[in-house]
Amino acid sequence: MVSKSDSSFISGQKIPKKMDLLLKAAMEESFPHMLRFFYKDADLLFDMERGFEYMDKELLEIYPERLSRGGTRLADVLVKVFMKDGAFQWFLLHLEIQGKYSSGFPFRMFEYYYRLVDRFKVPVIAFAIFSGAENQQFSDTYHSSLLGTGLAYRYQGYQIFQHSAGELLAMDNPFALVVLAAQKAHLENKVSEAALGKERLMIFKAMLATGKYDAAQMLSFLGFLKQIIYIKDPEINHQFDLEIDNLKQGENNMGRLWDAVSEFMREEALINARIELQGPAGDEIRKEMVKELQTKMLKAAYDRMWKEHEERNEALVREEFLRELTTEKKNVVKKKLMDEYVSKMSAILATL
Template sequence: MVLAFVREENEQYGFIEVDQDGLWKKVIGELFEDFILFFAPKLHTQVDFSIAPEFLDKELFQEVTDRKKGRRFADQLAKVRLKNGEEKWILVHIEVQSTNETEFPERMFQYFYRIYDRYQEKIIAIAVHTSPAKSNALEHFEYDYFGTTLHYSYTNYRTEDYPDEELERSDKLFSKIVLAAKGLHQTKDKEHQRYLFKSKLMRAIVRNKDYSRTAVQAVFHFIDYLLQLSEEYTKQLSEEIRPMIREETELMELYNKENAPPTIMNAFDLEFEKGLEKGVEKGLERGLEQGLEKGKIVGKMIERHAIAQKLILEKLPLEMVSTATGLTLEEVKEIQEKLN
């Protein structure tokens, strides 16, 4: 069993509050193997990841979290199979909290002994600190009282200890997650710098053909919501990466308007607008029907009613709208009435 704590400082960055807790939980669940590969490479060599991890019911360790009322928790409890055939549990506990908490080592120990006492599983404890501030928390817990002594230590990591250059060169996908976590603090109150950082990071990820497109989707979700930008900068970034994303057919098919993060969603909208503008222009030159067919770059993602609305707003005759979209004249008139 692996007990991993990811420590975060929950802050506001000029927009909505960043749900780092939820983002970390989601990305670790989706990139579980990459998380283990980055932070516990020796363990990774022993796990048979050809068998998908089975994520277990959180109620198995509810008694542990119940004692911390008022705090938010995100947990991932997975059962994996080792290459020797044994089954093991891996518990990833993600905690969003303030820095410089001196009680942290004691709570690390409390989680250890409660889980060990209940499940009798061997535990590898990992603490990951993402705040740039130097924590006063020790890397071990000690108890000494009238001859009764205890020393409990665990592996401790800080994202700030990984140089940016090393993370940029690394082929490990989770290195980009760590790089984004560092960038969150480095670009605080520096939106243009964040825009440049985010653009460079997303470009590097999508250009790496060794990363599966499903994994890229998970990383993009984490980066896009963690490194928030204003609407203006989001649209600018969408325009910038739109040609690159458009070529990623497999990646585009993974998204829809319900699950796409802001930058990708805007890229969808820009693609539609560009296609429609091109279609109208060609239609005026060569005939509306032919122009619209060439303009529908992502026609499978839009409905005929949406096209009709755009054309009506362009003041085109209703008969031409009917011909171009395949809708009846009565349907087109009904859409016009709703727009009015």
């Protein structure tokens, strides 16, 4: 699936860092891998091919207070997840990302739970991802008891430093690398920017090595890295871009789509140079230019892929069964292939 991340994440331009919101976008991008991170048998349990339904509107309806308690209230996600088999077809997964723990947090998780169950009458599982420093305190249970009556509601709590950097890298899982990036973000102002640059490049290379993200997803992850591990030094950023450009010839060749990433990096640098001369007033112009560039790069890449696919398909048709098809049937085959291509492109462009 393609990320719902805001296109401004692609930019190297500093935006006010709200780690919870950055993580929300990146975790939506890596959601299937998040399930695999927490459930070893995820591919047997969940219907990954069917996809996932994000229910932001429904989340707001059952908890309208989320808009009135500050920006961190937006760092929650509600997803409809389909099962492969079992007593029920689907369930709801509620995910909240919390940077600063508060004593009222467990009750809020319980509020979400009982409102969701009351509204949808389906099973609900809940995760709380705590994105604070290594010594962050957190709770995974809400308790209430009085005069012999009580309850204990337990949700799945995970603190981003629960696994070491080595353990996360060994998992070969995109979600694990999102967690690792969140860990490294806490090094800002504690180590040199040169050291941060090495960490950022290491994580990007690790994501590329998984082979589990296409170029559109790599573009999104690249923007996430630039924001969550932010570096001011233009020379370090330039070197980072050069390193990424060189990676396209590496072992994990992503073909035409990876070329789009490299071309995007070069064009983005030109945009940065032009808009920098306009000062703060050019920020909105720059965002639109970057968004338009991303769309153009991906469309061009898919156009090239489609042309190559069509040529291969024509050769196959000729060799295998072209002689057996009437002209009408040939047109049906071609239309079906084009519909699949248009559907794929629409899904990508709708997220930009």
